[in-house]
Amino acid sequence: MNTSKTARIGLSTASVYPESTASGFELAARLGYDGVEVMIGIDPLSTQIDAIKRLIDYHQLPVLALHAPTLLIMQRVWGTDPWSKLERSAEAAKELGAEVVVVHPPFRWQRDYARGFVEGIARLEEETGVILAVENMYPWRAPGRDLQAYAPSWDPREQNYAHMTLDLSHASTAEQDCVELAATMGKSLTHVHLTDGTGSAKDEHLVPGRGTQRAAGLLEDLANQDFRGHIIIEINTRRATSRSEREVDLVESLDFTRKHFARSSRRTSFAVTPEGEISELTP
Numbered sequence: 001m002n003t004s005k006t007a008r009i010g011l012s013t014a015s016v017y018p019e020s021t022a023s024g025f026e027l028a029a030r031l032g033y034d035g036v037e038v039m040i041g042i043d044p045l046s047t048q049i050d051a052i053k054r055l056i057d058y059h060q061l062p063v064l065a066l067h068a069p070t071l072l073i074m075q076r077v078w079g080t081d082p083w084s085k086l087e088r089s090a091e092a093a094k095e096l097g098a099e100v101v102v103v104h105p106p107f108r109w110q111r112d113y114a115r116g117f118v119e120g121i122a123r124l125e126e127e128t129g130v131i132l133a134v135e136n137m138y139p140w141r142a143p144g145r146d147l148q149a150y151a152p153s154w155d156p157r158e159q160n161y162a163h164m165t166l167d168l169s170h171a172s173t174a175e176q177d178c179v180e181l182a183a184t185m186g187k188s189l190t191h192v193h194l195t196d197g198t199g200s201a202k203d204e205h206l207v208p209g210r211g212t213q214r215a216a217g218l219l220e221d222l223a224n225q226d227f228r229g230h231i232i233i234e235i236n237t238r239r240a241t242s243r244s245e246r247e248v249d250l251v252e253s254l255d256f257t258r259k260h261f262a263r264s265s266r267r268t269s270f271a272v273t274p275e276g277e278i279s280e281l282t283p
Contacts, residue, residue, distance in 0.1 A: 007227050008034035009257050010064040012193070012234040013042055016246065021046040022055060029059040031250055036061060037102070037232045040089060041069035041077035049092050056096065064230045065100040065133075065191060066093050072107070082106065082113045083120065090128040100131045100191050100230060102165050105150045114151035118159045125162065133191040135165040136181065138174035141201035157181075163190040167234070168213045169205045172197025179214045179221060192222070193234040194257055205236035207249050208256050219260035231257055 011033045013024030020043050028036045038046055045051050047069075056063060068089040069077035078085050089101045103121065106114040121132050137154035139146035148154070154174070156164045164185050170193075171178045182189055196211030197204040208215040219231070233253045240246035 007222070007229055007231050007261065008064055009254065009261075010035040010037050010230055010232045011250065011254075012037040012039060012067070012232050013046065014039040014067070015233055015235050015237060015250065015253075017042055017238060019243075019246070021052070025055045025059045025061060027247065027250060029061045031247065031254060033061075033233075033254060035064040035230075037065040037067060037230070037234070038063055038096075038098075039067045040092070041071070041074035047077065049095055052096060063093075063096045063098045065102055065232065066096070066098050067102045068104075070104040082110060086121075086124060086132065087128075090124060090130040090132070093130045094128065098130075100133050100163075100165075102191060102193075103132050103134050105134060105137060105152070105154060105156065107149055108151045110151070117152060118161065121161060131163045131190055133163040133165040134159075134161045135167055135193070136170050136174070136176075138170050138203070141173070157184055161188060164188045165191040165193060167193035167195065168208070168211075168215055168218070169193070169195040169197045169203050169234075172199055172211060172213050173201065173203050175199060177214065178218045182218055182221065189227075190229045192218075192229065192231045194219075194231050194253070195233070195235050205234060207235050207253050208233075209252075215256070216260040219257060223261045231261065233257065 011024060011028040013021045013036060016024045016027055021038060022045060024036055038052060040046050066089055069085055078088050093101050106117050125132050134156045136156055137150050139154060140149045152159060166182055166189055168178045171181055194208050196206040196208045196213050196215055198211045235249060235253055237246045237249050
């Protein structure tokens with residue numbers, strides 16, 4: 001995992017959709033992100049490992065993570081067998097130097113896959129040496145009831161996963177609090193999709209700070225806990241009417257993250273006397 005002194009802030013290529021994976025690299029490099037998370041299946045190029053290698057080389061920007069093609073709209077990307085998808089995602093991560101593969105829990109109708117999912121994730125991590133961080137999802141909300149679309153659960157805290165991804169928009173849709181989620185995930189929290197939501201039944205993926213999730217508080221807590229995973233901006237910019245409007249959202253998201261994840265202003269300083277006594281220095 002990341003052995004640097006700080007977490008790295010990356011841009012998900014999903015954040016530039018309907019622009020391409022190549023555009024995601026170009027924007028991330030130009031705007032000052034530390035790397036990218038590639039959403040496998042967002043466009044044909046995203047499934048071509050050699051093409052991604054060329055983007056890494058051209059922009060001199062690392063791939064921090066891959067998002068496996070486990071979304072509903074990506075059920076035929078890299079075949080239809082879910083375990084083959086995850087195996088291929090892990091191998092691609094190794095080729096690209098990515099540390100994490102983000103995985104959604106199975107859909108309830110994927111019964112065989114769901115039945116062995118928890119054990120299978122642990123096995124695949126051990127076999128490949130790649131972190132598979134299972135992402136928090138949400139019940140599908142319909143008038144008068146919630147539909148349980150995921151198995152064994154949409155909430156990864158209910159299983160014994162070694163690594164988890166916390167998505168703030170999903171937390172909002174599930175009517176959960178991101179700060180409380182992070183606290184209960186504990187050391188299993190490896191990866192963050194930083195975004196926001198207003199509690200709508202729709203998965204909004206707003207610019208962090210524009211919704212009701214405690215995104216700033218989460219970042220401050222993670223900084224104080226010396227979090228060294230990845231913080232990935234994953235927002236929805238589909239309504240942007242121009243490239244410049246999309247860039248405004250991406251810059252705002254990056255600035256928000258850096259502002260609230262700045263540890264230096266909160267780090268306690270100490271002094272040691274000649275007698276060996278330690279005292280806290282007040283600013």
